[in-house]
Amino acid sequence: MNEEKLLEKAVSFCTGQGVEYADARFVSWEEESLVQSNGVIENINRNTNSGIGVRVLLKGAWGFAATLSQDEKNIIQACESAVAMAQVSAPLSLHSIDLKKMPKATGTYSSRRDKDPFKVPLSEKVDLLNALHGELIKNKTIKLTDAYLHFAKVNKHFLNSEGSCVQNSWTESGIEYAAKAQNEKDTQSRHLIGWHGGNVKKRGWEWIEEQNLVSQAERVAAEAEALLKAPSCPTKKTTVILHSSQMALQVHESVGHPLELDRIFGSEASYAGRSFVNPDMRGTFQYAAPIVNITLDSTIPNELGTCGFDDDGVPAQRVPLIKKGILQNFLTSREYAAKIGLPSNACNIASSWNRLPVIRMTGVHLEPGDISFEKLLESTEDGIYMETNKSWSIDDVRLNFQFGCEWAREIKNGKLGKIYKNPNYQGITPEFWKSCTGIADKKSWRVWGIPNCGKGEPGQTGRVCHGASPARFQNVAVFGT
């Protein structure tokens, strides 16, 4: 029986059990990864897995069961389990879940893939990693390198009891490569590309080729070497300019997570935490300076958070979250959007077939400003420029954060000066965002794919993306560690 027939059987069985709503999701993953350490390929891994998750709403409560089996008998057993789980939940639920009606969704989404990475010979992948290692260690201070090359092919098929039937299929490609300069006292890292698991896009091998990484190796090695000789970042309050890669992390931790509506309603309180934001702030709360505009957009072609439909079957969309500094909206699912009387904006995503969907950032982007990066720098009298995230920690309501970077430069009279190692900055979310005094324009705006955002219990790794240009903030506490 093909997967669509099995999903139909599952949904039909569940509706026969008197549930208010049912959906079934078939998901299959095929992955390949290469791990290289100090020039040695330590691991070549392939992963294949697939299964079906069944979700039902009964007496206003969720039940979910997942099975790897694609055998009809086992799938019906999973349906029975989902119903049994919902029956246990119903008397222990205070608020009945009411999914507002939505139009039936049908359609398919697939990402662009010029060169199927699974058809690229293994030797070509190994050659690339070896070439990068070879270039980096030409600099004699580079003693260590670490690389992670990763590809995935995913197929997701969703059906629900309201007649929606959608399919998302995509290919992912990403690479992370770090060089470490080392002397007797210290080790300093510089990433050639892809902090946080590789800068991943929903594209094929051509994305790896386009980055032309070998040509950047000499510069990156020299920067790592320079960090070994650099003084630690000074401790002071000053102006900072953050590179777009660090802005992606800043948006992720201090805007994306706090605006997840399930989190705002407390569903992550025992794990990832809550949020300082509450639903009443919508439309009035000054989250950031008036120059700041942040958008949910899961429609940008071939980015990691882009999809056709979420796991509620809601079509992907573009929605302002913060406009001229004022909070406009949250990241929502059908369940949570209904609590505040809004339509879902398609953020309910499960990491695979064996997980219940939870609200995810998909694509949350800082819109570009209207000043070039060069002008932004030139107009900064005194400050510190930071690049490439190295450390991140934020409290459970997403207010008190402390982030560290690999690379910092002094800014003096509009020019980059001294190099600093181990730079960190600390802040409180809205105060920090309200101190934004400049955002670079579209020329330096780029999207960063992050494949390892943790949330949920049991844990789920979300695949999200953030577009950003470099941005400037004033009166920020900086220090070295």
Place this chain on the structure above:
Amino acid sequence: MLLGKEKIQDIIQNIKKYAAPDPVEIRIQSERSLLMRMSSSQLHQNTREDNVLIHILLYGDQKKVALSTNHWEAHKLKAEVEYLKKTLPFAPKDKDLSLFPQIKSSIDFRKLCDDTARLDPADLGKKIEILLEKAKNNQIIVAGVLSAGVTECAVGNSLSDHLCYQSTADASLTTVFETDDDGSSWGSWAGSSLHDLDINSYSENLVKRCLLAKKPQDIKAGSYPVILESEATSDLLMFLGWLGLQPKSFEEGTSPLSGKVGKKIFDEKFNVVDDPVDETEFYQHFDAYGEKKKPLTLIENGILKNICYNHYYAHKYKKKSTAHETFGWGVYPTHVHVRPGTTSHEELIKSLERGILVTRFHYINVSNRKAGVLTGVTKDGTFLIENGKIKHPVRKLRFTQNVVEAFSKIDDISSDGRYVPETSFYQGRYLTSQWCPNFRLPAFNFSS
């Protein structure tokens, strides 16, 4: 989906047959689990999972290729092995690679408490009902997770017909209790039998601690003497293990403990053993290479005695394997036991003139790897102590602290402690725990 030992043996034999004459090792995990998630004082997510994960590692000519799959049917496994055989010739040589170790004797360990292993959602629901009721009676909001599962793990390879097999049932509960005036408390429990979870006393203790933590006050950031309770100690030790006690960073010189084996770098009161076969709690009798696990002294009287190695890194760095290859999570100590002191927890508080008591930390991360500097935030019960008594609860504080320096001066260690379970898992159910007492440290840096 639980495969059972016989099916697992069949699968391993088949894979060896498909791979022959190439050497192959096979690691299998399977689980059936329930997980109920509470938020805003209600049962909100209720899930069941059946899954299998089969890892196949094919070797030959100083080369290795690997795959993992949840397709356990014979024809699919045959196809996967054929893929590996086709790939292997194209893999580069690894001069440090040695063939996996021979499994010298079979292990068959099972602990399946019936009350947990039957995985009845109604059993878990009853516990949650009591917990929610106790909290409601005290106007407390509850969030948390109660889960139960049966897991199997097995290792076999082509060097012998011996099989390492373990099948266990376990359950765990973590909860945060919160008041609407910023009070909160944290609880965690894990064990083999759901029956051992005394939900009444568990809930009552959390209610008491939550009410004590109401209306926290701000205090100035700075360096304070601290009492770190078991959960907070465990949070720091887990990072010390990841940062300092694993072979790659240790040997590469990027760990704060690199080159320091045999040196006294901690307070002499600090004694840490990794004991994965302590049968009072969770255990793991073999590692993912099928090597038999045994207790390993990590720190003795403040001296760093050993770090962890798996078969690969032991060969690479000419050391002896300590059987620390986990099932997919790297090489580090998973079952840390800290030797207790002789002072009761109450005496520890009484002896503190002025300082801060920390229940646990949230979102710890590494700020400077080589130096061992961590940052994170206090959570769910932080209190100012003055003249040996709790004066008032304290709002969240961020710490930025060198973890090696933190344990280099220890004022005292409590005689009482507890198993702190690690219950958050991303891929496959794998519960571990650390036995930690409470520590009184003379200085701990709260940075904001």
